[in-house]
Amino acid sequence: MNNENIRDFIRERVSRDIREERISGGVVTRFPPEPNGYLHIGHAKSICLNFGIAEEFGGITYLRFDDTNPLSESASFVEAIQTDVKWLGFDWESRLTFASDYFPQLYEFAEELIKRDGAFVCDLSFEELQQSRGTLVKPGIDSPYRNRSIEENLDLFRRMRAGEFITGSKTLRAKIDMRAPNINMRDPVLYRIIHAPHHRTESNWCIYPMYDFTHCICDALEGITHSLCTLEFADHRPLYDWVLENININFHPPQIEFSRLGLEYNVMSKRVLSQLVESRYVTGWDDPRMPTLSGLRKRGVPPAAIRDFCNRIGITKQNNYIETELLDFCVRNTLENTTRRAMAVKRPLEVEITNFEGDDVGLPAPWHPKNLELGERTLTFGRTIYIDRDDFALDPPPKFKRLVQGGIVRLRYAFIIECLDVEKDEQGTVSKVFAKYYPTSRSGADTSGLKPKGVIQFVASNNAHSVEMHDYDRLFSVPTPHRERFDEELNPLSHVVHHGFVEKAVIAVSDSHSFQFERVGFYYRDLHKSSDEGQVVFHRTVPLNQGWKPKV
RNA sequence: UGGGGUGUGGCCAAGCGGUAAGGCAACGGGCUUUGAACCCGUCAUUCGCAGGUUCGAAUCCUGCCACCCCAGCCA
Secondary structure, eight states: OOOOGSHHHHHHHHHHHTTTSSSSSSSSEOOOSSSSOOOHHHHHHHHHHHHHHHHTTOOOEEEEEOOOOOOTTOHHHHHHHHHHHHHHHHTTTTOEGGGGGGGGHHHHHHHHHHHHHEEEEEEOEEEEEHHTTSSSSSSOOOOOOTTHHHHHOOOOHHHHHHSOOOTSSSSSEEEEOOOOSSSGGOEEEEEEEEOOOBBBTTSSSSEEEEEEEHHHHHHHHHSSSEEEEGGGGGGGGGHHHHHHEEEEEEEOOOEEEEEEOOOOOOOOOOHHHHHHHHHSSSSSOOOTTSSBHHHHHHOOHHHHEEEEHHHHHHSSSSSOOHHHHHHHHHHHHHTTSSSEEEOSSEEOOOOOOTTSSSSEEEEEESSSSSOOGEEEEEEEEEEEEEEEGGGGEOOOTTTTSSETTEEEEEESSSSSEEEEEEEEOOOSOOOEEEEEEGGOOTSSSSOOOOSOOOOEEEEEGEEEEEEEEEEOSSBBBSSOSSTGGGGEEEESEEEEEEEEEEEEEHHOSOOEEEEEEEEEEEEESSSSSOOTOOOEEEEEEEOOOOOOOOOO
């Protein structure tokens, strides 16, 4: 432990609690997802915080599923969430728990609360409860069932559990204060009747505890020393404390809130994300455009980049919208030194080298210009090659350093070529370029004396493997999409497919799926899916920084 | 007209009474067979606003303003 650990107000608090011996054992945290959706990068912030603090201070972390609502939860989400947490790089070891594991104990605490006259069974309907709760500025009114005897409450609650009443007909409510300015303290519901099977407890229960009753008790039972949650739960803290103070339990974790992550051009709302999935706007929770961990993974974002991102954004109580540039930076930064470079053309333009005769020549090229440990592969150069359409211009903008008519350009790791002529189609767009190459300009042995302004990538036709390059852009076209009209704010160009070529050596690589296609971007090969035509599919992880922008 | 939270450069974020860290972005320049990466440099006389306390305030006090969250038998 050292000062490096104290990077935010929560770590500051943890550090102080340790120093002042406020906690006996070590630090204990937990990450408590509800298994009703997939994890997104906002969850990653919380995961990195909870697991990170335990790691830094020599503590432990539980992965606890908050599964108290059988109507929206399922085992498949439980699976997916575990996969994502592991992938992110964290290990809960043996500490995998479920709120549903504690149902029996929770039930006992509920009975205890009734016996202490701290809770009552209420027969108010949903609408009646809503009416009597009051409003933000108007106090609520007591339930007519509030004064039932302890014996009657106990009897009723036991019968609720026994299944004597239909779904929604009764609730167990805390007896606090209907006039409390904090609405959460207005005799909140603790248990409700739901006759529905639960993904773990099946049909053993027909009453289910609410979050506010469950979370604090589970935290206490697990000895959580710092219960970290997002800001919207701050209003629930008095209730969290109330429950623990009104039952006989010997541990009382402090709840500490921090602000959730906002990412520009994205939305973290589970509701909106699942709607995108259900409407088939995206291909699934793991669509590469989604801010989900599975989506980021499919796009080729390494977990280390997400961890780095989470470390850079900080932990505060301020509302925040992080620019996507920071995430992109983290991704490029972690990929930069370890990812193979290769050549690919996204929008191929055929070039015939008119003075080239005979077989293609092989040209060695390192997989990475600086990290030579990655070795090298052999490129090929021959009479027919492809360059990217963007690298040729009939009418070049100022400062254009690529190929123009009558101009020269270097083909990376190969030769300098000079454009002699072009062929156009009916629409007048260039369909083919004729060029000559300078045999003495071979990379590494250049005696031509030529000094081209630019270098471009190419793929020789004999060395070209055709692929689909899936380019992704921001999911939304506005930085802070509105939850209600999110469908109008989707970016129609968030997914564009290019049919291009990559050098064959790329296809043979098996120990890594990430590549940087030089001057284009980082791409990630999808090994699970090929296109409809059976082609190899690459997802663009992130584009390269553009150091020069042509005026559009 | 209730309760809770927050206001430091474009976006994050340090700062905890002693005279505004850092990162991302941006902008200049260097280097370059990736217009990438890398390297240099520039970028808040000012901390939501107004008063006050103090030798001294982003930090303390008072008032005001703005934004976010809360009225699920969701979490």
